[in-house]
Amino acid sequence: MKNPVRMCIYCKKRKFQKELIRLQCIDKELRYFTGIGRSFYLCHDCSSLKEKKLLKSLSRECKKEIKTIDLESLLNG
Numbered sequence: 001m002k003n004p005v006r007m008c009i010y011c012k013k014r015k016f017q018k019e020l021i022r023l024q025c026i027d028k029e030l031r032y033f034t035g036i037g038r039s040f041y042l043c044h045d046c047s048s049l050k051e052k053k054l055l056k057s058l059s060r061e062c063k064k065e066i067k068t069i070d071l072e073s074l075l076n077g
């Protein structure tokens, strides 16, 4: 079995894909990857951060300003 390695957009650490959260932006909101469109990866360590720098990184990926990060509800909901 292949274990694809992907990079977390925030800490830039390379991890196995299964250890990362695959996200995308839809209408300025973070969502789990739906299978369509551009996506990016965030590791579990970074997903629990509430830093402004993280929002900046996410905004850069989304090409739109992300003002809030609510990954907890994404992950739990």
Ligand SMILES: [Zn+2]
Binding pocket: 008, 009, 010, 011, 012, 013, 042, 043, 044, 045, 046, 047
């Ligand atoms: Zn990370």
